[in-house]
Structures are given as structure tokens and as C-alpha cells.
Amino acid sequence: MAALELALVALLTPALAPPLQDPEIPVDPDAKREVPETMTADEAKVSLTRALNWVIDYQNPDGSFATDTIEVGLEAGFATETYYAWQLASTALAIRALLVVEETPERRATLDKAVEWFLTTRLPKRGEGWDVDYVWSQLYAVTALVDLAGDERFTGEELAARIADRGASYVDLLARNQAYTGGWGYYDDPPFTQRPKWGTSFSTATVLPALQRAVDLGWGKGQEEDGQAMVARALKYVQRCALPNGAYAYALSVIPRVGGESINDTKGSLGRIQIGNWARRLLGDERVTDDTIRDGLASFFTEHRFLDAAFMRPVPHEAYYANAAYFYHFGHYYAAEAIELLPAEERAAWHAKLRPQLVKTQRKDGSLTDFLGSGYLRLASTSFTILALHAGMDDVAVEGAAAELLEDLTD
Numbered sequence: 001m002a003a004l005e006l007a008l009v010a011l012l013t014p015a016l017a018p019p020l021q022d023p024e025i026p027v028d029p030d031a032k033r034e035v036p037e038t039m040t041a042d043e044a045k046v047s048l049t050r051a052l053n054w055v056i057d058y059q060n061p062d063g064s065f066a067t068d069t070i071e072v073g074l075e076a077g078f079a080t081e082t083y084y085a086w087q088l089a090s091t092a093l094a095i096r097a098l099l100v101v102e103e104t105p106e107r108r109a110t111l112d113k114a115v116e117w118f119l120t121t122r123l124p125k126r127g128e129g130w131d132v133d134y135v136w137s138q139l140y141a142v143t144a145l146v147d148l149a150g151d152e153r154f155t156g157e158e159l160a161a162r163i164a165d166r167g168a169s170y171v172d173l174l175a176r177n178q179a180y181t182g183g184w185g186y187y188d189d190p191p192f193t194q195r196p197k198w199g200t201s202f203s204t205a206t207v208l209p210a211l212q213r214a215v216d217l218g219w220g221k222g223q224e225e226d227g228q229a230m231v232a233r234a235l236k237y238v239q240r241c242a243l244p245n246g247a248y249a250y251a252l253s254v255i256p257r258v259g260g261e262s263i264n265d266t267k268g269s270l271g272r273i274q275i276g277n278w279a280r281r282l283l284g285d286e287r288v289t290d291d292t293i294r295d296g297l298a299s300f301f302t303e304h305r306f307l308d309a310a311f312m313r314p315v316p317h318e319a320y321y322a323n324a325a326y327f328y329h330f331g332h333y334y335a336a337e338a339i340e341l342l343p344a345e346e347r348a349a350w351h352a353k354l355r356p357q358l359v360k361t362q363r364k365d366g367s368l369t370d371f372l373g374s375g376y377l378r379l380a381s382t383s384f385t386i387l388a389l390h391a392g393m394d395d396v397a398v399e400g401a402a403a404e405l406l407e408d409l410t411d
Helices: 003-012 041-058 080-100 105-120 134-149 157-177 201-216 224-241 270-282 290-302 305-310 325-339 344-359 375-391 401-410
Strands: none
Touching: 041 080, 041 105, 041 344, 041 375, 080 105, 080 134, 080 375, 105 134, 105 157, 134 157, 134 201, 157 201, 157 224, 201 224, 201 270, 224 270, 270 290, 270 305, 270 325, 290 325, 290 401, 305 325, 325 344, 325 375, 344 375, 344 401
16 A cells, blocks of 8 residues: 555545444444344345436536545545546446446436437546556546447447547556556655556556456557457566465555465455456456455455455545455445356355345445545445346346355354
């Protein structure tokens, strides 16, 4: 983790009062809620529909979502541009969520307006020397745009050309911000340089599969090896972050910090394990086997209490093993993606175990969030949840498989 990230938390925490808690979220993180062991796809559809309805209602008249301004006191101190970058990133996630679900007239209208705004709004800029959060908009923009390019509803000649042009622009931004180690991060340490020097395993893994697709679409033309060299460096970065204990280092280090209550322990890496395995497997890394994915998911569920303990805590990395609240919905979405890489007969049981951990965090209005109350975070968490719940909707349940999985996880 960049030293600046820790310094920023130390600087802001004593100076600002904690944000008001949403009355729907228990202030006591140990408050008990009745959560079923498993949940069927049909049961989860209710929550999925409520989440989608919230997204539709939350859209701004111009097609965007959320705002480009600070909304919560604990987010003070970031560059002004960063709030716009977060708005872009969360809107990209909403576009992805609307793309995958069953189409209705309302959902399609919301999607079309969001796409139009995304293709016409200005590209993001770096906010400050240390604040490189605009990388988040690049990571999720490329992911959303390759999904759009692959959707037959958006393959008309003029629209496809606009998508490709915007995709190439974001790939170029990624090329400019890839650290010399091969990864992407969102802060930089002094001396501040045009090309940031820091990356993280999870931000890099976020874009890897989409970046390969973008390169295959020709969006990397003009880059080194037309973008393939950038993909190779990023894959190597994520591979080098993989630790012998099955975890992924938060950021690449010559000597990773492990042992004690480290963020690089499995208990501090529950979300990074899923996205790291998912990205490497999709990039053809044969070392990520089905058993590797199963082991990662088993850790996710058996140690899930550490994600629960961090949920909605207002200070980054304040929970055990330096877990942060915003690991929650991010980690669950990529767990769902990892499940989809397993043999078909296994998936339904894993999804049945995953769904209750998402649905239990849903608010009365259908939205979700795991950290603070900013609009972009609510949109991101809600979109992650839509994507995660949808991922297992078509998997066929095998009789007794869920019970067998629960038994294995408790042994």
C-alpha cells in the first residue's frame, strides 16, 4: 500500500466527524440479522428487481448517475476532478449492469441515456500529483465499452464507431498511467511523476480481461505491440502479487508483508483472491486451476466474518487484517465471476451460498452500499450486486449440491 494512502487516512480521521449513519444500517457492526444459509435464484430475483428499479429512478435527466461533487465529509481532501472520475466509474458499472439483465422498455431507455452521456461527456483528467483516482474511471470505462462493443444492440455502424473511438481513448489513458511495474494504482508517492509509480493487484486485475478484449478489437493501435505489451506487463504484475498462502498482495513488493494481522494474510485478501484468480484464468494462466478457484471461494466463505466486521466502517482499513468497508460488494461481485469459471454442475451451489451475503445488505429503497453514503458508492455497490446476482440466475441447481457444499465448508 502506498505510504501516502496511510498518511491520508491518518490526516483526515482525527479532523473530521464520522458521517451520519443511514438509519437503515445498524450502527453496531455486531448487530445480529437473520441471514439464511443459502438462497435460490428465484428468491434473489426479488432483490435483483428492486436494485434495478432503484438504478432507473436514480438516473439524472442528462443520462448520468450520482454527482461530480463531494457528498460526504470523509471524502474531503481529494482533488476536485476525482469526484467526476468516481461518477464516471460508477456510471460505467451501471451500464454493465443494465446490459446483462432482461430488457424492459424502462431499462432500455435508462441504458440508452446512460450510454449517450458516457460517449459524449469529457474524458477525465489527473486531479493532483498524488491523486491518480481518475484511473478508476479508465478501468471501468474500458470494461463497459468492450461489453457495449460485444452487444448486438449497439453494433450499428455509427454507434459502434463512437464506442470504439471512446474505447481507444481510454486505452490510451491506461497506457499513460501504467506503472513501470506493470500495474495500475490510484495514488502516487513523491516525487510525483507523469507516469505513476504505484499499482495494486486488484485494480490491475479489474481491467485485465477487458483490456485483452479491447486490444483484440484494435483499440490499442499505436501502443507498443498494439497494446499487447501493456496486457502482458499487467498480467505479470498480478501473477507476481500471488502469494504462497493463496492470498494476493495488496500491491507488489519485493518482500511482501505477511504474518501477524497483515492485509496480505488470506483474511485480509478475501476479495483480492477472487478477482486475481478470475483475471488470471481468463487470460489463460494455467496455474489457476478449478481447485485454485475452489480454495479461494472456500476461504471467502469460511473467513467471511472479516468482511462483515469491516462493512460500513467509515475509516479505510480500520477493521481486522486492514479490511476496508468498500471491499465488500466489490469482493462479492468477483466471487460470483470466479464461480462462473467452475464446472457447470458446481455453480448453482456456490451462488446459493453467495446470494444471502448480498441480499442482507440491501436497503429499503433497493439500493446497496458498503461504505459512507456517496451517490457514486451507492450506484457502484448496487451495480456490483446486480451483476453478482444475475451471474448465477441461469445455473441449474443440482439436488443436494448446496447441502454438500455447506457441509464441506464447515468441516
